[in-house]
Amino acid sequence: MQNKDSKGMTIKKNEDFSEWYQELIIKSGLADYSAVSGCIVYKPGSYQIWEKIIHIIDKEFKNIGIKNCYFPLFIPESLLVKESEHVEGFVPEVAWVTHSGNSKLNERLAVRPTSEAIMYDSYSKWIRSHKDLPLKLNQWNNVVRWEFKHPVPFLRGREFLWNEGHNAYSNPEELNEDKEKILNIYYNFLKDYMALASFIGKKTNKEKFAGAVATYSIELLLPNGRAIQGPDYHDDGQNFAKAYNIKFLDENSKEDYVYQSTYAISTRMLGVMFAIHSDDKGLVLPPRLSENKIVIIPILFEQSKKEVLQKSNELKKLLQEYNPILDEREDYTPGWKYNEWELKGIPLRLEIGPRDLEKNQVVLVLRHSGEKKIVNINKLEEEIPLLLDKMHNDLYENSKKFLESNIKEVKNFKEFSDAIKDKKIVKINWCDRTECEEQIKEKLEGVKSLNIDLEKNPLYGEMCANCGNEAKVICRFGRSY
Numbered sequence: 001m002q003n004k005d006s007k008g009m010t011i012k013k014n015e016d017f018s019e020w021y022q023e024l025i026i027k028s029g030l031a032d033y034s035a036v037s038g039c040i041v042y043k044p045g046s047y048q049i050w051e052k053i054i055h056i057i058d059k060e061f062k063n064i065g066i067k068n069c070y071f072p073l074f075i076p077e078s079l080l081v082k083e084s085e086h087v088e089g090f091v092p093e094v095a096w097v098t099h100s101g102n103s104k105l106n107e108r109l110a111v112r113p114t115s116e117a118i119m120y121d122s123y124s125k126w127i128r129s130h131k132d133l134p135l136k137l138n139q140w141n142n143v144v145r146w147e148f149k150h151p152v153p154f155l156r157g158r159e160f161l162w163n164e165g166h167n168a169y170s171n172p173e174e175l176n177e178d179k180e181k182i183l184n185i186y187y188n189f190l191k192d193y194m195a196l197a198s199f200i201g202k203k204t205n206k207e208k209f210a211g212a213v214a215t216y217s218i219e220l221l222l223p224n225g226r227a228i229q230g231p232d233y234h235d236d237g238q239n240f241a242k243a244y245n246i247k248f249l250d251e252n253s254k255e256d257y258v259y260q261s262t263y264a265i266s267t268r269m270l271g272v273m274f275a276i277h278s279d280d281k282g283l284v285l286p287p288r289l290s291e292n293k294i295v296i297i298p299i300l301f302e303q304s305k306k307e308v309l310q311k312s313n314e315l316k317k318l319l320q321e322y323n324p325i326l327d328e329r330e331d332y333t334p335g336w337k338y339n340e341w342e343l344k345g346i347p348l349r350l351e352i353g354p355r356d357l358e359k360n361q362v363v364l365v366l367r368h369s370g371e372k373k374i375v376n377i378n379k380l381e382e383e384i385p386l387l388l389d390k391m392h393n394d395l396y397e398n399s400k401k402f403l404e405s406n407i408k409e410v411k412n413f414k415e416f417s418d419a420i421k422d423k424k425i426v427k428i429n430w431c432d433r434t435e436c437e438e439q440i441k442e443k444l445e446g447v448k449s450l451n452i453d454l455e456k457n458p459l460y461g462e463m464c465a466n467c468g469n470e471a472k473v474i475c476r477f478g479r480s481y
């Protein structure tokens, strides 16, 4: 029997992904369950990563003129219901405030599932002329969607944290220019910081955001063969502007509705990153997002203790830009400490004992591969950034290999169905019809479209791999989280 109370990991990733994932989240100290089902506690282990994400992406947003603001958590029902498609998409998951104390409110208030309604009510008052545009506002906030599916920390919950950007433009050209920039900010962040490979595409009509003209998504693949949606971007056209009456006068004093877009990255990405990189020993964190990049473990013997500890403290100071942890505890063996910091995902372990001290060297161990390197102390400052970069690149390459080896191009339904059984994402020439997508969903239970390739289109005369009609696009399908 497995001992779930023991300190280390007991479940293997490739034997039971779902149990392994939940054990990882709790034992590595990332999060905890709370008294509210579906709402987790973000412990410092995960929240400090979220802070880094905010910091890095926020800077990129500001570079393209997006400013932060904050709108109320509550949305009056009358505002929420203005855009009917949008409402239909959210109503089943809305949590309502109905009372203050014991008295019933005149109007129910929704706890925001997303902020279009409340923000666009203000936009309709603020925007008068083309001179007020573009208006690019973003919130870093929390939203509540009362899901009834089984909650999983970070990946699916009733409250999550995110950015919600809401831009308004006087013309679709400017909107499209920013679309590229914003999608690239997210895509590159995943690659350059989270060390995650992903693919961008356009959602099908069936899967697009409620109320949007077009949705673009960045999709990833979890180790259990389930695709999962990462950051997304919605081109709302003039739909919300019409529902919320957001009009402006152009240069010729002609009245028009604004063009809008929204975009988001959420704390779900934390879960995706933990799930993809981590292993049977515990958490593996990409070094650029790790709060403490190094743990120093002095190997202590009675005779040499003083010298080794002294050197360890010197190293801690020398390497302070990596925010090292020095584990000086004497009542634990070095081996016990190795396990603990591996579980917590510190990227680099630095071991130093009396023999190393004599040779003016340390042993560095990379968390993701277990690779050891003996490094002269004088060379440490040179060597460490190289090793951390190597780790980042290794993790990215692993993630890319995993993703690419699990996407299969297929030509007919038999191959489609076989590849799905094999837990692959399939790529097909597709007719781009909702009826066809529904048919696929029915024939292969749980399979849905992920997104449509933006680059390549099928050659003239190709047929849809499902229905045989003329193919219009290349689309990816899979079982999704």
Ligand SMILES: [Zn+2]
Pocket: 430, 431, 432, 433, 436, 437, 464, 465, 466, 467, 468, 469
């Ligand atoms: Zn078709």
